[in-house]
Amino acid sequence: MSTEEGIRLQKVLAQAGVASRRAAEDLIARRRVEVNGEVVREQGLRVDPARDVIRVDGKRIPPQRQHQYVVLNKPRGVVSTMDDPHGRRTVADFLGGRGRLFHVGRLDADTEGLLLLTNDGDFAQRMAHPSFEVPKTYVAEVAGQVTEATLKRLRDGVTLEDGPVSADRTKLMQRLEDRSLVRVTLHSGRNRVVRRMFEEVGHPVRKLSRIAIGPVRLGDLKSGAVRDLTREELGALLDLVKL
Known part of the structure; x- marks a missing residue:
């Protein structure tokens, strides 16, 4: 973090939907904001939201999304691929115009439920790696x-x-x-x-x-429905896989 380069912290918090700029200044004044593990004690701090780890009340605030992070309630009988040579239904049939996404840990065709999909290759690789124990x-x-x-x-x-x-x-x-x-x-x-x-x-x-999967719950998402990860879910997952 820097006092001369980057984006003002209160603007980053506002862009992330945490609070208005004025309310963000109040969060900072009340010592509720951390950057890279240090409590912020001054207004006007500039940060790099792509590299600095920002937390409010201990919860990770991920940067504005440059990638897609999607939850699908995969129906039974659907294969966890974007295309299938045998003509079976695939996860691509449920994603609309979201483009090509990686599945994060496949489900076999007979298993239904929560499947994460993303076009963030580093995130997908870390989520699937056994060393992070998600x-x-x-x-x-x-x-x-x-x-x-x-x-x-x-x-x-x-x-x-x-x-x-x-x-x-x-x-x-x-x-x-x-x-x-x-x-x-x-x-x-x-x-x-x-x-x-x-x-x-x-x-x-x-x-x-x-x-x-980790902090992400299927909840009442209907079979075949999709939703984006929430800011809180993505922040928690980034912490889990140390990104």
């Missing part, structure tokens, strides 16, 4: 009656053909005579990992939906 939450309808012992086994870890894997959290949501509904959170992005974990413990998946 948690993902699923709701699985599985065959049979799942017990607490089975849930503990998933948390302790099971060994698949490509190595051991464990769930961070599990919760039995419903148990009926012939099926159970389980919520599971894990960091692994391996192919079909949730299905393979439940297969390993003797409860094949009947239906699977991803409901969250």
